Amino acid sequence: xxxxxxxxxxxxxxxxxxxxxxxxRGGQSLTDVLGRCAPDARPGVQALSFHVMRxxxxxxxxxxxxxxxxxxxxxxxxxxxALALLWxxxxxxYPDHTLVDQAVHAARQRTPGAAAFINAVLRRFVRExxxxxSAARHxxxxxxxxxxxxxERIRHDWPTQWQALLxxxxxxxxxxLRVNARRGSGDAYVQRLAAQGLAASVIEQPGLGGQAVVLAxxxxxxxxxxxAEGEVSVQDAAAQRAAPLLVGAGLARGARVLDACAAxxxxxxxxxxxxxxxxxxxxxxxLRLARVQDSLNRLQLKAEVRAGDARNPAxxxxxxxxxxxxxxxxxxxxxxxxxxxxxxxxxxxxxxxxLARLQAEMLETLWALLAPGGRLLYATCSVFRSEGQEQIDAxxxxxxxxxxxxxxxxxxxxxxxxxxxxxxxPQPGRALQDGFFYALLHKx
Numbered sequence: 001x002x003x004x005x006x007x008x009x010x011x012x013x014x015x016x017x018x019x020x021x022x023x024x025r026g027g028q029s030l031t032d033v034l035g036r037c038a039p040d041a042r043p044g045v046q047a048l049s050f051h052v053m054r055x056x057x058x059x060x061x062x063x064x065x066x067x068x069x070x071x072x073x074x075x076x077x078x079x080x081x082a083l084a085l086l087w088x089x090x091x092x093x094y095p096d097h098t099l100v101d102q103a104v105h106a107a108r109q110r111t112p113g114a115a116a117f118i119n120a121v122l123r124r125f126v127r128e129x130x131x132x133x134s135a136a137r138h139x140x141x142x143x144x145x146x147x148x149x150x151x152e153r154i155r156h157d158w159p160t161q162w163q164a165l166l167x168x169x170x171x172x173x174x175x176x177l178r179v180n181a182r183r184g185s186g187d188a189y190v191q192r193l194a195a196q197g198l199a200a201s202v203i204e205q206p207g208l209g210g211q212a213v214v215l216a217x218x219x220x221x222x223x224x225x226x227x228a229e230g231e232v233s234v235q236d237a238a239a240q241r242a243a244p245l246l247v248g249a250g251l252a253r254g255a256r257v258l259d260a261c262a263a264x265x266x267x268x269x270x271x272x273x274x275x276x277x278x279x280x281x282x283x284x285x286x287l288r289l290a291r292v293q294d295s296l297n298r299l300q301l302k303a304e305v306r307a308g309d310a311r312n313p314a315x316x317x318x319x320x321x322x323x324x325x326x327x328x329x330x331x332x333x334x335x336x337x338x339x340x341x342x343x344x345x346x347x348x349x350x351x352x353x354x355l356a357r358l359q360a361e362m363l364e365t366l367w368a369l370l371a372p373g374g375r376l377l378y379a380t381c382s383v384f385r386s387e388g389q390e391q392i393d394a395x396x397x398x399x400x401x402x403x404x405x406x407x408x409x410x411x412x413x414x415x416x417x418x419x420x421x422x423x424x425x426p427q428p429g430r431a432l433q434d435g436f437f438y439a440l441l442h443k444x
């Protein structure tokens with residue numbers, strides 16, 4: 001991570017980042033916390049807090065070594081923030097002396113009585129970094145920067161790939177674009193980017209139709225040619241698999257399609273770019289639905305947008321069966337930790353079983369709304385098998401007599417690993433997609 005560009009002093013950013021870290025450790029979403037930041041502080045706090053979330057386990061282990069008794073929460077949050085930013089990475093966000101000096105300055109404003117303590121701990125860490133890092137890495141939390149239960153679940157589900165998966169979660173994700181198929185091709189858009197000095201390449205993977213483009217380096221959407229006019233959207237490569245899978249060989253014009261958990265609207269828009277269905281975009285969160293409508297407006301697309309609980313069709317369904325249904329079900333988000341590094345620290349073991357029950361309930365409810373001959377695409381942004389293959393195996397067993405069929409084109413689990421990298425990528429050695437699961441189901 002490079003130091004974020006900001007007009008605020010680093011000490012102030014560290015103070016605000018420590019507040020964010022304290023909030024996450026208290027169970028609040030980092031997205032919500034950042035949403036409350038002042039506009040001039042948000043970019044810097046986001047960059048720093050993302051970095052801290054990636055190395056929170058290591059920083060916590062070091063804190064226990066150098067200060068066995070936990071300091072007060074406000075002090076500990078600032079201390080862990082600074083330790084995470086001092087953790088050895090290929091490109092340090094700040095020089096050691098700058099970080100220590102500004103952390104102590106932040107402490108004088110935040111918790112004046114603890115400034116000397118923070119100064120002593122950070123200077124000791126800089127002096128003894130190699131030995132302290134080695135000691136922290138002897139503990140699973142310090143080595144893998146995930147809760148122990150998460151490590152064990154990944155190890156159980158992916159016994160030969162678990163370490164690579166955990167390591168991948170601490171990488172920076174690529175910025176991937178979806179070129180509007182109604183407006184142009186991926187190749188043509190790459191040329192437009194090059195003309196503006198932005199390096200990019202088309203992701204040549206089956207199922208993406210040549211419309212997915214990955215940037216060599218992220219940039220603000222305002223720099224993307226045609227973004228405001230709806231010619232391109234930001235969407236991960238794995239998420240771009242949904243619409244082509246559901247559309248398949250084609251959907252008849254006017255086919256009834258349900259996007260059952262539509263917010264924030266990327267997959268809704270993609271479906272409308274590829275076909276001309278009568279589409280209902282449904283979501284239980286009325287506030288997040290506003291983002292769906294904003295996206296449709298920018299792309300000049302139309303759908304019915306409605307708030308409703310997919311498990312309770314009586315409150316929103318008109319009784320006419322759907323020809324195709326997309327169920328991008330609520331899940332652990334274990335496949336998108338690169339983009340939401342706080343997720344691993346917010347989830348609890350019981351959440352996974354509760355989410356699996358919710359997914360099963362939604363599958364059963366929506367299957368009943370599907371017309372004979374229709375298809376349902378089940379999707380989760382998860383790498384946990386209980387939210388993916390195990391969920392679908394159980395569904396197919398329950399519906400064996402009814403003839404529910406899994407399409408062989410179903411990708412199953414997509415893992416965010418480097419072996420999925422396009423050789424022509426401008427980001428060699430980095431996975432080009434998040435973790436996802438897809439199962440396309442046909443109704444007889």
